[in-house]
Amino acid sequence: MSIFFRYISSLYLKSFFILFFSLTFFFVAIDFLVNFNKIPKSANLELLYIFFLICSAISYILPLAIVFALILCVFNMIRSNEFVSLYTLGLSKNQVIFYPFLWALFFCGVYVVLNLTPFAYANEYKSNIVKTGVISREGNDVLIKYNDNFVYIEKTDANSLYNIKIFEIKNLDIKRLIQASNAQFKGNFWNLNNVKSIIIPEHLIVTKEGLKIEEFKNVKGLEDFSPKILERISLVERDPSYSIKDALESIIIFSKQNVSTNALRTNLYSLILFPFFAPFLMLIIYYYFPLTARFFNLAFLAFVFFISVLGVWGLLFLLARLSRNDILPPELGIMLPIFILVTIGSFYYFKNK
DSSP: OHHHHHHHHHHHHHHHHHHHHHHHHHHHHHHHHHTGGGSOSOHHHHHHHHHHHHHHHHHHHHHHHHHHHHHHHHHHHHHTTHHHHHHHTTOOHHHHHHHHHHHHHHHHHHHHHHTTTGGGGHHHHHHHHHHTSSSSOEEEEEEEEETTEEEEEEEEETTEEEEEEEEEEETTEEEEEEEEEEEEEETTEEEEEEEEEEEOOSSOOTTSOOOEEEEEEEEEESTTOOHHHHHHHHTGGGOOOOOHHHHHHHHHHHHHTTOOOHHHHHHHHHHHTGGGHHHHHHHHHHTTOOSOSTTSOHHHHHHHHHHHHHHHHHHHHHHHHHHHTTSSOHIIIIIHHHHHHHHHHHHHHHHTO
């Protein structure tokens, strides 16, 4: 069987890489031309923009290239009568599709692994080059709930915070205000510098003790609050990106703070589950391919398959956007459609076993 594996794999991979690089080049060329006047006139930034653009394009192009490659590969085999010849040599339908299916799963697995790295932030880096002319990200005016406190941060930058105010609340009353000029992340806590603590009495009475003000050079605070999570919160209005690791950390922290995690779960499911619709969509359409070209118009049939794949991809993308905007729960907008495709694809595979 190794000879069939090498033969079928070579045909599929040839079609896949031709389509993948062609679609990537087309995507990059169009985007670069549209934003050319917005990109800073710097060779380094232009090259970085193209690199990040290529990385961000993969999330859109990879699933399409996986399925389109199968259509192109099989139709070329049908036209040359190689497809029916494989059956006459003793291969079953499942054996023919098994090798491209394995390659599709492999490419999706590589994509998921890449999303564990800063690769997941490529689209955000690309947007920053156009908007600010730099790759780094800064967030401004952040107000968040942390345990029973509210925290205001004027500016976030990498592992540093600036002009922090921590309001300690009890029974809807402010009991203490902590102000710090800046803070740095150390291990699992923030080191607050130039701190002023203002303790407010429970009952303000003229003849009694008033505000108690204390000043400290350094104070530890905001334990177990990752700077990446703060960065994501500060950029939430810009539709921020998440890596798989950061998304999981954010979900855990937001859940403890009783903050909605719909957008985070949508992002997480998109990074892990969304690309896997392609291998199982391959299985579904594969069993509708004709054996020979004698009784079918291959050009029209190929057109129908391409439009069908684009329609399914567009529908899944629309459901993902609806989930991101809190119109649909992510389990319904992403997990359920992928599960349906997996079920149908598995049904066709085991039906023809």
